[in-house]
Amino acid sequence: MKRAGLIRGSLIGVAALLCGCGNGVLGMSKLSDVKPVAFMRGLAGGNDDTASNTYDQQPNLAHANQDASSDIIDGLLARRSVLSPASPYAPVAKTMLTTSSGLAQAELRASKMRSVARSKNWLPTIGPSITLSSLGELAAGLIVEQVLYDNGKRKAERAFAAADVEVSAVALSQDMNDRLHTGLTLYITAAEAHEKAGMAARGLGRMQEFNRIVSVRVSGGLSSLSDQRVVQAKLTDMDQEASTHREAERAALSEFNVMTGGHAATPLTQAYAIPVPPAQLAPLEVLRAQAEAKRSVAESKAARAGLLPSLSVGGILGQKNSASADIGGTANLGLGTSADIEALKAQERAAAARVALAKETAARKSARLQNELTALLRQERDAVNLVQQTRTNFRLFQEQFEGGQKTVMDVVGVYEQMVRSELKHIDLKYEITLTQLEMARNAGALADGADI
Template sequence: MTRVEGQGGHVRATWNGKQLAVILAVGALLSGCAAIPGPGEMVAATRDRVGFGRDDAEAQPVPASATANPAALDANMADGTASETIEGLLTRRTVLQPGPLASVADAVLAANSRTAEAELRAATLRAEAAQLNWLPTLGPQISLSSLGDVVSSLVVDAVLFDNGGKIAERDYARADVEVAAVALAQDTNERVLTALELYLRAEAARERAAVSQNSLGRMERFLYVMDERMAAGISDRADQQLVAQKVDRMRSEIAADLETAATAMNELQAMAAVPVQNLSGVSPVSQPDPLAVPLDVLKAQAEASRAVAEAAAARAGQLPGLNATGTISSDGNSGGLVAGGDGIGFGLGSRLQALEATREAAQGRVGEAQETANRRISQLSGELASLERQAAEAQDNARAAAENWELFAAQLDAGRRSVPEVVGIFETRVRTEREAVALRYDVALTRARIAEAVGALVDGDKI
């Protein structure tokens, strides 16, 4: 060691070239052993990367079909461990039973150009890069001396002790991957829900149009009878106009329903990779797992872990650390140990307390997300129960209206009822049938919305 200098709160000791090599080698070992994988993990990771040391059965080539479109979610993290959050996402199963709704989901997933998937890939790459942050940094340095000479040198810096800062950076990168994974799951479920909303809207409109279309012939027959009765002077023009208005309204409803269905299906087709125009009907939607954690809560938990890691890294920067540095240049080699940090000032205590408060705020956001998710699911569950009750009542009302119509139709044939009276009863029957159709599709849509809130519209391994 040649000299010791003190400047700006830093302590620096310099060595010659041979001592520099020893210092940097020890620095790399000390910084790496703080949080690098153990020997067994490193050997296993090396075998997996280079492809030797495995049984012949394990070394068999993977079919091209299995690797053509790899899954976006992968629970294996860059540090060799597995993420419980991503594993939970992968094990989720869809509530859509085989049928048209599941076909709609598959069609829109096949055409999904997901921005969230690119963000997850970027976060994964950042996490892989963060696993090597314990290695010394190496970079050139070019300076102009007071005599006008250009001096180029190579600077090597290795962290010996940083109060856990490098570990916190790796934890942050890991949590960032989990946040991106949950965001991808949310994006996928929201896309499927949008497609289901369009499909159910189209199906409901088409079925309402079919109800009115099947009744239009009978209503037009009533209008013909009224025209003949008015021409014969048996009925006045007011009764004829009343029936004509009901026929016009029914035709207008049919046209509006068909337009709604066509618009929704065209929009759905724009989202899908395969034709969906030939799909029809509704398949069952089961209840999601009551123990499944809503995606909003999972994302809040991952964001809390990321915030805690960020606070830990910031805290490490507030405290003194120890680095081994060296410079190799044409003028000679130098090296030394540098102890220091951002500096210990009068506000250090408050800054550290603020970082601790960040941890508490992160946990508070998790609780807030849990409460919000519970409220939303409770609201949707209440709406579902109400819609199921209304749908059952609408079916009963439709049956009662159909029976009442049959009774009035028989009385009309017997000459005991007038056409305007029977037309009103027939219109009530059509209206109750249309309401029953709408409520039935509202029930299916609400079930899908509950599943989306939980994150159970798509199988985890299809994300």
Template sequence: MTRNGSFAPLFRALPVARMSAAALIAMMASGCMEGTPFPTGRSAFSPATATLVAGKSGTTVDTSAIIAELAGRVSVLPGSGPYAQVAEAVLRDAKGSAKAELRVARLTAQATSKNWLPRIGPSLSLTRLGDLAAELLINQTLWDNGAKRAEREAAAADVEVAAVSLSAEMNDTVAEGLKAYVNALKAREQAAVADRSVAKLGDFNEIMQIRVEGGLSDGTEARVLAQKLSEMQATAQADRDTAAAAMAQLRAMTSAPLDGLAGMNDLALPEPLPGALSVTKSRAEAERAEAEARINRAGHLPKLGAEARTGSGDSDIGLTLGIDQMLGFGTKAQLEAVEATREAAAARVARTEQTEAQDVAALRAKIAALEAREARDGAVVAETAAGLEMFTEQYKMGRRSLMDLVSMYESHAQMAHAQAGLKYDIALIKLEIARKHGILVDGRNI
């Protein structure tokens, strides 16, 4: 056995010849190691983007299914219109870290994809006689129970996780901008309804003042009417403040002037919906956890390597056999924990799928309820408006009091104000569903 702990030397020749032979053996051994079967059935370099990592032959690897699925998602936003303008503006000026994190993950995976190659580096040591000995060390893993393959898969899974995070970040940004825009439209329309009610109540208040001056009404009715008028004015002002705040939020997200935008686009959600981004990310994280579990498991199993040294002293080539993790009384429990990690990852994916399915079902039910309410309340508002005209004629004929007319109009105004915002509430829920499923931004643009 040589001094570096390897088995008996395999070669005794000139240093250059020995190192050339060592490099050749290492390369052949690495090729043998890469060709070994792996129980997961995944590519040795999967998953990654199609241009992320090149194999030993120079060809690109298979595209990750997760990244391919993300790239294939089509935005539900129309190609033109106010929604498209808002989305384009907020994405152009968006600030986020997900893109940088994806680049880091890609570079890391690209570096890790070469971990099957031999490692070469200098070695300096102080001899017994006090001399400094310099050597060149080549180390090649021959068999590691799939540890390096798992390292590549873990690094590539990091790319998937980062890609999903970038998709979620971009969809969140667009959703935030569109929701601010829709909230501004909702507040503007409700403010317009409230302003019309303020004008009508103002007319009633003038009539009341004339009646009070003529002695036909007392001050109590005048005060009640004045209070109703003040409340409606406050409602209109609150709506204008809400619209201004929403537009201020939108302006803070982009440098483009968007104050002139008006109207909404109808979103046609696809059926069936693509998988929720949270579920996709959970699957990518499960793949990463699976790879990390295999790394941990391989650390408790023997690995075989080749090592060669050459320098000022004797040169030699040998084999090494060892275990990364020392064996102990808790080794069995550690291996069981590795298996439990896989089960926990699968359970998290299933739980995320169930939660997202429940959330989307609840949102769809809310849309259905709001659409039914919009149709129902619209009919009631129209009927109330027709009844209000008849009530006004009766008031003019002296068969109804002014306060009765005011009370009826107040009920009509409140219902019209609420009904005006329902279509915007429906639009906001559709935007939320599209955000959760990552279809506010075209996948090819991510």
């Protein structure tokens, strides 16, 4: 009802102005009395300054959904993070959100302002007109034009702008989830490297003790020099293992600090599980394909309408007999027009096909990640059993060595096997967490929609 009233008001206003054009009521001396900006603002029924001030705030999903509700943006806003407030990952995620560069937010703001502009494209347009008369005098006026029928072109342009906002909103959600995924990956990788470095350092300390024992036995003629060289090689290997993990920890923390702007984060002491997002949650790549399809369909409809004739009326304020009705379009009709229209219809079908492909790709990726997670959980259970077995074996060999039943090299071999099994178990624990993190990123569930 409001739109119908505004349309009637605009048409009445245009009719009045055009009557003035035809009768010459508005002369050059009266042009200063015409306030086109105020006139157009009154027709729009709003205050541009208020809208500008509203969008001067930092743009996010809530702002993008203020004037015109969107199912896609509503769905993004309703999303909840799988990271609970009590999770050690929650503070890191919050820091990542607050230290974002803001590129995606700026793009969303631009899309939203374009949509606001397109939402008023049904109103009359005005512009300056300066002509040179036959007597060499300049005549100035204002051109007023109102489109009466355009085959739905302007409606399609409004739909295109609204869909463009949805595309930017999904892109923002993807950007934030990707950022959180990158930051949390670095955070978890640093914790993994720290734990593995600690395990390797403990192994190095015990291996140094074995090297001391073998050196004493070689000096006493109880062990051969080759045994000492084997132990020293294992010692060097363990030292390199510890150094490698310490370097990996420093590298991950350095990159993490750059992303957070130096904000401190509580070090992670162990791998914590990340809940798997609900299966019914649509992946962000599918939502983006749907939004892009809507935009593509709207673009096709606008282009198709542009191929057909349109009707508009207009006139120049301050000039007599300037009112006119124009029939036109962006292109002349020709023998190839029907083929152009069919091509645009095919573009709409291609958009639907891209959505179907995105759904298939997302389903395949989800199935792959789920299978990987299942396999990793099984491997982790096996690794726990292996760690327990190697610990038992080491204690047994240690006792037998002290009783003279095993050689020091037997104990060294079993101990190295135990350390390797411990490191493998650490690998699997953190790989499970990183896989769960990837699943949450794929579903767009690393941050609450209201916080984006």
